Amino acid sequence: MPYANTTHSYGAIAKGFHWLTALLILTIIPLGLIANDLAHAVRNPDIATTEADTARAALLFSLHKTIGVTIFVVALLRILWAVIQPHPKLLNGDKPAEAWLASTVHWLLYGSLVLVPLTGWVHHAATSGFAPIWWPFGQTLPFVPKDEGVAQTSATLHYILQWVLIGAVTLHILGALKHHVIDRDATLRRMLPGRTTATPTDRQPGHALPFVTALAVWAIAIGGGAAAGFFSHEHETGAETAALEAVESDWQVQEGTLDITVSQMGSVVSGTFADWTAEIAYSEEPDADGKHGNVTVTVSIPSLTLGSVTDQAMGPDYFAAETHPTATFTADILAEGDGHVADGTLTIKDQSVPVELPFTLAIDGDTATAQGALSVDRRDFNIGLGTKDEGTLGFTVDISFDLTAKRP
Template identity: 50%
Template sequence: MSANNTFSSYGSITKSFHWLTALLLISAVLLGLVANDLAHQIESPSFDGSPDVISRAVLLFSLHKTIGIAAFFTAVARIIWALSQPKPGLLHPENKPEALAAEVVHWLLYGAMVATPLTGWIHHAASTGFAPIWWPFGQDLPFVTKSESLSELFSMLHWMSSTTLQITFLLHVAGALKHVVIDRDSTLRRMLPNSGDLPLPPKQQHSALPAVLALVIWSAVLGSGVFLAQQAHDQNGQGADTAQVETAQAPTTGNWQVESGNLALTIQQMGSAVSGEFATWQAEITFDAPDSPGPAGQVAVEIDISSLSLGTVGDQAMGPDYFDTATYPTAQFDAQLEKTGTGYQAVGELRIRDKSQPLILPFTLDINGDSAKMHGQTTVNRLDFDIGKGTQDAGTLGFEVVLDISLTAQKTN
């Protein structure tokens, strides 16, 4: 069997690429479907936090991504090889509608073999808190920044590409079976090993029309993906903007009014930092700057836990084994403010779920007339609040959570 294609048959290299690509893509799609089902289970309010389910989901997603990367490079190599080879002619070129449909599907399938793993790879590189790709070359891509909006865009494009891949794959298989069952010709046999003597196709010319039509269809598919991602982003953005306005306008009985601020946290998931912030919270601050170290006032902060955005794991964080927002919708921090020899600190208790723990928050304070800016950072242990107690492996989900708080406040009286 020749390694190269001829006008009547495919060579051994083309056949190897064909079946290897099919095996990798089918495996990646099936693993992705099962992993997504587990992800939906984990994100559901009824999830009990089972570490076995979480570990299984991480394993399947890592397999899915690793096989997807292998499929991407295999598909690129296959296409490069195909462009260097003569293309065997159609056995029934006189059936022009069928010939056109077959070649359009062929080009769509080529595009899907590249677009599906590539969009998934970019989605992975733009995300934080992911099941890792199993290879030694890192998890990032050049020119791809960590961005939730970029991650959401390529998540949608990945879904659109994967759907296109599945549809065109089924059409491709249906066409191959038609040649076997109805036409009873050698079309499928040309792609099998040891295909034997094959008929010589009629003389024909390949048109550029199928490739052009496939490009138009791909433009519509990807354009629809961009539109849907933008719609989802606009809806989420409007909700976040509303929450920020409500936070800034929240009434207070203290003598300082919060004008703006960020209440952020960072966790470690699968060895990667995942950062997020609460959109809705309010603080009642009573503060009078003392001349020497000692009491300086008090603060009471109430946080709407459901307003937390935390990358791709935000929904999971709301579940029963984590924040359990259905039962415990808010968190509270009540503290006394103190001036120290080097700065300030808030000494009090942090309540999350039904657990309260002492907390000291050191912070810097810059007062300019009736305006003040503060920034503080501290670390808590999630297990102290029964958050993710079903996940006892720090490599999967780190125990320490970094809290980072900054705000600008205006004195009211």
């Protein structure tokens, strides 16, 4: 069998690419659907799932992503090959509507082979922590920031475009069967192994109209998805981000960040609390007990964004944000060596745990800047007790802050 195409037949390389792609695509679609169902169940606090389900979802997703990236690379090579090869002429060019439909579907398939894996890959690169790609590359992508907005938009595009692909593949397979069973022509046979000779029709409609139709199908699918609200993402937990009241403080916080970091499935996931207040009393001179002052920090739990697992983190087994919407830290400020330590109690959910938070402090006139960090064990706060495996969700949670405050 010749390797290259002719105007009458597909060569071995084009056939090899075709059937390899078909195998990979017909494997990855059910994998995506099953993995996604399982992941939704795992993330839904109302559905009872086990740690084995979480591990299975991660495994299926890793497989899905690894095959998906393979499809992307194979698709690029396949398209390159198709571009430099002659294209076998149509056997049904005398039926323009049928030829238009078949050719539209081919454009949709070629486009999908690039767009579907690419949107999945961008989604993976923009989020963190869940199910790595097993190739030694591609955990991150150039120009793709770790950003929740990018992650959600690309996930929605992945979802819409994969349904266009599923529709196109279905039509494509039905078309191939129609040619074989009803028309009894050589369309399917010339894509199968072996040498098949078939005579193309004299009339050969062009590719421009099908190409424009394919573009219109994508535009309608994406536009329809947008109109149906697929791109607007609400938090599903029901826990509102109740804004905290401003506090009166000797030192008024001007700006600052409060971050947490935890390891999930072996990847580092970082999160930020957008809403928190700090009431700080501090004087440079310690009192008779050696105290420089005290601090009370109140944190709005639902204001946390934690990559793709923000909603999951709010669930009853984790922060239980609906019943425990705030966390507090109250502490005395003491000098320690060259720096300071806030020695007090951290209360998350219904658990109060003594903690020491070392921090550095620099005062310039009436402006103070401070940075500090501490590590806690999530199990001390009854967080994620259902996830006993440290590989799935690390026990240690690193908390860090950075703030600038002013004295009136």
